[in-house]
Amino acid sequence: MKHSIMFIMITAFFVTPSITLALNVNDKAPQFEAESTEGTISLQNYLGQNYVVLAFYYADFTPV
Amino acid sequence: MQAFQMDLEKFEKLDAQVVGISTDSIATHEKFSKEYDLTFPLVSDGDGSLKRLYGRGRVTYLIDKKGIIRFIQEGVPENRTLLEKLRKLQNGKQ
Numbered sequence: 001m002k003h004s005i006m007f008i009m010i011t012a013f014f015v016t017p018s019i020t021l022a023l024n025v026n027d028k029a030p031q032f033e034a035e036s037t038e039g040t041i042s043l044q045n046y047l048g049q050n051y052v053v054l055a056f057y058y059a060d061f062t063p064v
Numbered sequence: 065m066q067a068f069q070m071d072l073e074k075f076e077k078l079d080a081q082v083v084g085i086s087t088d089s090i091a092t093h094e095k096f097s098k099e100y101d102l103t104f105p106l107v108s109d110g111d112g113s114l115k116r117l118y119g120r121g122r123v124t125y126l127i128d129k130k131g132i133i134r135f136i137q138e139g140v141p142e143n144r145t146l147l148e149k150l151r152k153l154q155n156g157k158q
Binding site: 022023024025026027028029030031032034035036037038041043044046047048049050051052053054055056057058059060061 | 065068075078079080081082083084085086087088090092093094095096097099102105106107108109114115117118119120121122123124125126127128129130131132133134135136141146150153
């Protein structure tokens with residue numbers, strides 16, 4: 001019995017990180033630097049002065 | 065993205081910078097921006113690395129001035145909801 005509990009705990013420890021990879025509210029937003037229509041931008045540059053609305057979308061010239 | 069442009073002044077008044085991200089090239093983004101008079105940056109995530117970093121598909125993140133994610137909206141972004149969340153953040157209510 002003790003062994004099976006240990007086994008579950010160890011398995012959970014290794015399996016959980018891959019499941020909880022998605023970001024959640026109150027997580028730190030991952031830093032990035034990327035090319036944009038206004039040159040290279042980085043999240044770091046906005047912090048301290050702006051909130052950032054980071055909108056992922058499928059493609060240009062598509063509805064919505 | 066056109067919807068964001070329509071309410072851009074409201075976002076800016078609340079100290080928010082709108083950033084759009086898709087896998088389109090900079091050239092396509094520039095054409096798109098010109099066509100719809102977009103005045104906020106569009107990021108080219110050509111290799112999908114940002115998408116992987118943020119781990120979802122069609123999603124909008126509201127990040128506060130300290131770099132903490134304060135709201136996540138899946139699917140089509142709703143300006144009304146996003147602006148409301150921003151107002152609450154500014155007033156320190158959330």
